[in-house]
Amino acid sequence: MMSTTDIRTIAIAAVAIGVCALLPLVDQGYWLSIGVSIAMFTVLATSWALFSGPTHYISLATAAFFGIGTYVTGSFYESVSFWLLLPAAAIVGGLLAGIVGLATLRLSGVYFVIFTLGLAELVRQVITWAQNMTGHRGTYVLLDFGSRSVEEVIYWTLLGLAAIVYLAGWLIGRSRLGFALRIIGDDEEVARHSGINTARAKVLLFMVPGAVAAATGAALAPRYVYIEPALAFTPLLSFQVVIMALLGGAGRLWGPLVGVIPFTLLWEVISATFPNQTTLLLGAAFLVIVYVLPRGFVGLLERARARAGGGA
Amino acid sequence: MIQEEEKSPMKFQRRTVLKLSAAALAAPAIIPGRLAANDPIIFGAVAPKTGPLAGGAAVTHWPNLQLWQTQVNAAGGIMVDGNAHPVEIIEYDDQTNPGETIRGVQRLATQDNAHFIITPYGTGLHIAAAPIFDRYGYPQVCVTAITDQGSELAGQFPNMFFTLGATTPFAGDVIRVLTAMRDAGQIGNRLAMVNVADAFGIELMAAGMPLAEAAGFELVYETSYPLGTQDLAPVINGVKDAAPDAFVAWSYPPDTFGLTEQAMIAGLEVGAYYTAVATSFPGFNARFEGAANNILGAGGVNPDLPSFQEYEAAHIEVTGQAPDYWASATTYGSLQVLQQSIEAVGLDREAVSAHIKEADFDTVLGPMHFRDNNFNQAYWTVGQWQDGVFRGVASQNRDGVAAARLKEGWA
Known part of the structure; x- marks a missing residue:
């Protein structure tokens, strides 16, 4: 049953996404390109936190699924509609995540981290091998959306994906699966003794970020125009997603969003102002974040709220 | 700019000109920017300073930008409407990441109001930037993008030119x-x-x-x-x-x-x-x-080409390193192409692109033109x-x- 607060939450979220959807009408250039970045990282970081938040498994597989998605579009966009490729990529990504999950999620945390980091490289090598066997001649995605710009269409697609991710996260949070995952995150032994099939729950939930990241990659392929393995499977993407999600706070559904927005803007300011020291300054910023905000912005906000409540 | 204005004896006129140029820059796609005498022509540059392609860019790409800027400014600048304008280059690092390349070019076009943008480095980054160059009407004189799909790309992006050849x-x-x-x-x-x-x-x-x-x-x-x-x-x-x-x-x-x-x-x-x-x-x-x-x-x-020998000596003198014997001179040549077109038709980017399509260029590599589908057909293999x-x-x-x-x- 939906309570009044639920209806209000959904209404607020719907209005917020509706307002964001107006951005391309205001600016088609610089701010839209920042909007695409923010929307992309919001989708990736929020779906990442859906799994990693409750289970505390750090997944570095985002780049693997993202890359697969770009190749789904890159390989089939000439014969299949772009709009069908998005769900197709999601299915491929979800299935791969399922297989990977079955193989690794029975293991404890650190093995999982290492495997997911290697996964992007593994998939990249498989694609390279296939290209080498067939004498591949470069993947170009030359898509045209008529009167709408590519950037605009991608932005709206990503907003749609964000809406799906938030809805899925909200539903999972209320479901038995979400409850089971919270128990697993607190103590996996206890969860198992309570009769929860922990492996199944983890695999099921791991498929969500897999599917979402692949769909995101598929949506962004027309923006890159030229797809090559080194660029599609860049490991940096996986780390960026983790950093942003942790900066915001992975414990709340809206947590990653409050990390993505300041981080993207900070990244932009640093890139524009100190083009020769970008990596150095980002590293320094990350250190500050870890030391000053160990629980992310969510932790900061909740502490502030608790203090305000205590004072009253 | 504001400081200059205060120092200027012709305060009122100068201000008017500045306002005009600000108005012109605010609508870069429509009105070509008007420059006051001695105002710099702003070139944007986005290429890897970090990431996998940074090493190659440090040999082939960045030193040539430095050399070209130094030489052009030493000679007084680029001539537009009878005035010599110095070259100013705004540089960004794209971290060998196409998303950053796109954002950098976007920033140069809309925030920095660059008059022209120098092409990125590496095939993937070149092509990722092409739609933004196209949207704002910037000519893109590509260098390190070698592809057999040149005519297809030039069909989609009419201001994209290829200098280094096909696969x-x-x-x-x-x-x-x-x-x-x-x-x-x-x-x-x-x-x-x-x-x-x-x-x-x-x-x-x-x-x-x-x-x-x-x-x-x-x-x-x-x-x-x-x-x-x-x-x-x-x-x-x-x-x-x-x-x-x-x-x-x-x-x-x-x-x-x-x-x-x-x-x-x-x-x-x-x-x-x-x-x-x-x-x-x-x-x-x-x-x-x-x-x-x-x-x-x-x-x-x-x-043995005197123009190349001169270029090589200057490259060593200005950057402290020798050029590579392939794309370095072509990178420099691509900047000469831009410069010669600007001197011929001014800062109007559409006119510059149209000029590149038709004209003959004299570069350190020898003559060059783009009349065959935007493709330079004279290159070393x-x-x-x-x-x-x-x-x-x-x-x-x-x-x-x-x-x-x-x-x-x-x-």
Whole structure:
């Protein structure tokens, strides 16, 4: 049953996404390109936190699924509609995540981290091998959306994906699966003794970020125009997603969003102002974040709220 | 700008001009910017300073921007409407990430109001930036983007120009050089061909293999290895066992060096030895010295051309390093193309693009034009280290091709 607060939450979220959807009408250039970045990282970081938040498994597989998605579009966009490729990529990504999950999620945390980091490289090598066997001649995605710009269409697609991710996260949070995952995150032994099939729950939930990241990659392929393995499977993407999600706070559904927005803007300011020291300054910023905000912005906000409540 | 305004004796006029230029810059796609005398022309540049392609960009891309800016400004600047304007370059690091390249070009076009934008570095980053160049009407004079899809891309992005060539002629000219050596009785018919299993290596292999077969070569050994392979001894040993007369590796920078090192150790005896990307780097000759003699590689220049000699000396003087003998001079040439078009038609980007399509250019590499589908048809394809100089031994429509020499030993 939906309570009044639920209806209000959904209404607020719907209005917020509706307002964001107006951005391309205001600016088609610089701010839209920042909007695409923010929307992309919001989708990736929020779906990442859906799994990693409750289970505390750090997944570095985002780049693997993202890359697969770009190749789904890159390989089939000439014969299949772009709009069908998005769900197709999601299915491929979800299935791969399922297989990977079955193989690794029975293991404890650190093995999982290492495997997911290697996964992007593994998939990249498989694609390279296939290209080498067939004498591949470069993947170009030359898509045209008529009167709408590519950037605009991608932005709206990503907003749609964000809406799906938030809805899925909200539903999972209320479901038995979400409850089971919270128990697993607190103590996996206890969860198992309570009769929860922990492996199944983890695999099921791991498929969500897999599917979402692949769909995101598929949506962004027309923006890159030229797809090559080194660029599609860049490991940096996986780390960026983790950093942003942790900066915001992975414990709340809206947590990653409050990390993505300041981080993207900070990244932009640093890139524009100190083009020769970008990596150095980002590293320094990350250190500050870890030391000053160990629980992310969510932790900061909740502490502030608790203090305000205590004072009253 | 504000400080200048206060210092200026013609305060009112100056302010008016500034306002006008600000208004013009605010609508960059429509009205070409009007410059006051001595105002700089702003060029934007986005390319890797970090990430996998940073090393190549540090040899080929960034030094040429520095050299060109220094030389143009020393000569007074670029002439527009009878006034000389200095060149100002705004540089961004794209971290070898196409998303950052897109954002950087976007920022240059809309926030920095750059008059012109210099093309990025590397095929993927070039093409990722193309839609933004196109949207704001910037001419994109590409350099390090080698593709057989040039006419398709130029069809979609009409202001995109290609200077460094297409994939198939690069592979085809290697086979042409080998065929000439064979027909002259210098080498036999047995050919070993390997490639790095990555984008350009795969494309060159796919183009080169059928051409070698069509030329009547017997392929005695053929393999590929992943990018980043540390131990290339098995590849060279396999080649050696097949006893070829000629060896061709469609290689990338790390393995160009690695293969050659192994070939020296194994004493690979071939009459023609070719490695692709980075053979033309001055560092290659410095690393192998005498053993590099008569090694063939991708690229080439005409080292006897006075304009090139002048360019090379200036490159060493200004940047403290020698240019590479392939894309360096082309990078510089691409900037000369922009400069000559701006001097011909002013800052109106549409007019500059239209001018590039039609005009003849005089560059450090010799003459250049883009009348064939935005594609420069005069470029070097194969070079060879001959007594410490990397000479072009095959080209598409370039003068000064030297004869290829036989590889004799590794001393």
